[in-house]
Amino acid sequence: MGLPGSQRDVQRLVEEHYAALYRYAYRLSGSAADAEDLTQEAFCKAQRNFAQLRDRGRAKAWLFSILRNAYLHRVRDQRHARFVALDDLGDLPEPPPGPLPPVEPERLQAALNELPEVFRTPIILYYFEDFSYRAIAEQMDLPLGTVMSRLARAKAHLRARLLPAAVVLADGPGRGSDGL
Amino acid sequence: MDCKTARLLLPFLRPLAPELSPTDAEDLRDHLAGCPECGALAAAEHRVDARVGQAVRDVPVPADLPARLLKRLDAERRSWYRRRVVAPLLAAAAVLLATGAGWYWLRGPGTGIDIEMVAFEQSMQPGTGPEQIEQAFAGQGVRVSLPRDFNYALLTSYDLVRFQGHDRVPRLEFARGEARAYVYVLTAPPFNLKAEWEQHTSGGVTVEIRKPLGQDDYAYLLVYTAGALDRFRLDQPGGI
Numbered sequence: 001m002g003l004p005g006s007q008r009d010v011q012r013l014v015e016e017h018y019a020a021l022y023r024y025a026y027r028l029s030g031s032a033a034d035a036e037d038l039t040q041e042a043f044c045k046a047q048r049n050f051a052q053l054r055d056r057g058r059a060k061a062w063l064f065s066i067l068r069n070a071y072l073h074r075v076r077d078q079r080h081a082r083f084v085a086l087d088d089l090g091d092l093p094e095p096p097p098g099p100l101p102p103v104e105p106e107r108l109q110a111a112l113n114e115l116p117e118v119f120r121t122p123i124i125l126y127y128f129e130d131f132s133y134r135a136i137a138e139q140m141d142l143p144l145g146t147v148m149s150r151l152a153r154a155k156a157h158l159r160a161r162l163l164p165a166a167v168v169l170a171d172g173p174g175r176g177s178d179g180l
Numbered sequence: 181m182d183c184k185t186a187r188l189l190l191p192f193l194r195p196l197a198p199e200l201s202p203t204d205a206e207d208l209r210d211h212l213a214g215c216p217e218c219g220a221l222a223a224a225e226h227r228v229d230a231r232v233g234q235a236v237r238d239v240p241v242p243a244d245l246p247a248r249l250l251k252r253l254d255a256e257r258r259s260w261y262r263r264r265v266v267a268p269l270l271a272a273a274a275v276l277l278a279t280g281a282g283w284y285w286l287r288g289p290g291t292g293i294d295i296e297m298v299a300f301e302q303s304m305q306p307g308t309g310p311e312q313i314e315q316a317f318a319g320q321g322v323r324v325s326l327p328r329d330f331n332y333a334l335l336t337s338y339d340l341v342r343f344q345g346h347d348r349v350p351r352l353e354f355a356r357g358e359a360r361a362y363v364y365v366l367t368a369p370p371f372n373l374k375a376e377w378e379q380h381t382s383g384g385v386t387v388e389i390r391k392p393l394g395q396d397d398y399a400y401l402l403v404y405t406a407g408a409l410d411r412f413r414l415d416q417p418g419g420i
Contacts, residue, residue, distance in 0.1 A: 007257065014249050023239040036245065043249055044256050100227060103235035112236075127229075127236035132197040148191070158232055 010047045017063050018043075020128065024064055027124045028071050030113045038074075042067035061131075065139055068121060075117070103162050111161035115154055122147055123154035181211040186218045190225065313338050317350050324350050324365045325392070327400055329413050346370050354412045361404035361412045373399045381406050 021042060026035035045066050046053070053062055112120055121140060125131040131139070137147045181189075189208050192199035200208065212219045242248075310326040313335075317324055320340060334354040343349035343364055350365040366373065366389075373396060379388040386406045391399040402409065 007254070010253055010257075011250060014246055014253070018246050018249055019241045022241050022245060023237060026239045027236060032242075035239075036242070036248075039245070040249060040252050043253055047253055047256060048260070100231050103231060105235065105238070108232075108235050124236060127233040130196050132194075133192075133199055135197075152191075159228065162232065162235075163228065 009050060010043070013046060013059060013063070014043060017060055020060065021063055021067055024124060024128065025067055025071070027109070027112055028068070028117070028120065030109050034074075038067055038070055041070045045070065061135060061139065064125070068139065072117065100163065107162060108158075111158050114161070115157060119150050119154040119157070122151050123158065126151055181207045183211075183215060183218050186211045186215065187221070190218075190222055193222070308332060308335060313352070320348070322348055322350060324367065324398065326350075326352065326365065327363060327392075330354060330361075330363065331412055331414050334412055356408075356411050359405040359408035359411055361402065361409060364401040364403070365398060366401055367398045368396065371399075373397070 018039065022035055022039045025038040025042075026032060029035055029038060042063055046063055053059060112124070115123065118140070122136050125136045125139060133144055133147055133151075136151075137144045140147065142150075186208055189200060189204060193205060193208055198205065212222045309332050310328055310330075313332075314324060314326055316338070317340070322340060330352070331354070334356050335352060336355045337353045339351055340348040341351045341364075343351070343366075352363040352365075354361040354363075368374075373391065377389040379386060381387075384406045385403060386409070387401070387403050389399050389401050404412070
């Protein structure tokens with residue numbers, strides 16, 4: 001391990017990215033306490049390994065990647081958690097016509113929590129908007145096609161949970177499976 | 181662009197993370213503008229994504245989170261410096277100190293303490309005779325013959341002393357009341373024992389040198405309270 005980043009560099013990193021990193025951590029973990037722990041852990045690792053960040057323009061993707069690894073490290077013993085079976089979902093349904101119902105925060109987080117991490121991460125990154133499909137694929141070290149496929153399934157799941165009227169072409173999502 | 185292609189490319193038309201080339205994006209927008217079905221689908225998709233995306237991003241962030249993060253990072257940084265910089269410096273200082281102390285101990289001006297010699301000097305036991313003392317001296321590398329005509333019951337100490345520029349000269353000390361007698365065992369070399377000496381008395385102390393009969397390689401130098409030598413001698417015939 002090399003020298004940690006200078007105090008000024010790390011402070012800038014925190015100021016520019018703490019909010020996005022915390023939101024990402026919150027959506028991944030589903031809890032404010034875990035989100036703060038993960039954010040702290042990610043910044044601590046970033047400080048220790050600051051020399052690895054050669055392109056400051058990629059700082060956000062780098063931090064998100066560190067945070068995801070920290071999260072995966074924490075949940076690796078939870079492989080037997082029960083997630084929805086996305087195979088039971090059909091194709092992405094067309095959106096319903098007319099006004100959309102409001103999205104309740106608790107239902108949104110519950111729906112995200114039902115997704116296995118390999119589906120949850122891309123859909124969160126997707127809705128953070130400034131992550132391209134390619135950036136998501138790099139984050140997850142997956143082929144672009146796999147990311148697109150997982151995104152479509154995750155979107156279908158969220159629409160089924162949050163916008164029930166839209167799910168006219170799909171069966172209801174199954175429960176009680178280990179996932180995919 | 182036909183409807184099938186447009187619907188395939190629709191997911192890639194993202195406002196903040198453009199995935200299409202400018203040409204493809206322009207062709208797609210032209211098609212959506214001219215095709216009511218595809219246009220309505222794109223608008224609906226955008227509406228749903230915007231609603232869900234807004235909800236996903238809508239996470240309240242604690243106001244004091246940056247301060248807590250910076251505090252923790254500062255503590256980590258200090259800990260890092262303690263482990264990686266201060267601790268090695270302290271270790272190096274400790275090594276230097278130990279080396280210096282070792283050098284001082286080895287080269288310092290103080291005289292080393294010979295524990296073995298102290299034990300030897302203090303090993304007087306009641307009834308110690310000349311044979312035991314000769315063995316003790318031999319154990320120190322000094323082989324001598326001690327006079328046999330002294331009363332060793334009056335012996336108070338024996339040791340190896342420095343005498344007239346030479347180390348490790350055996351000396352016996354006898355005491356009886358206020359009277360004292362010292363016997364130095366001188367050997368040749370380093371001492372020249374071929375000379376003849378006369379008895380010398382000064383200040384109540386008598387000094388004389390006696391050589392055992394037929395021996396030129398060692399002699400006894402006697403220092404005793406004037407007139408008191410006989411009080412330390414056995415009545416048996418001696419070798420002195």
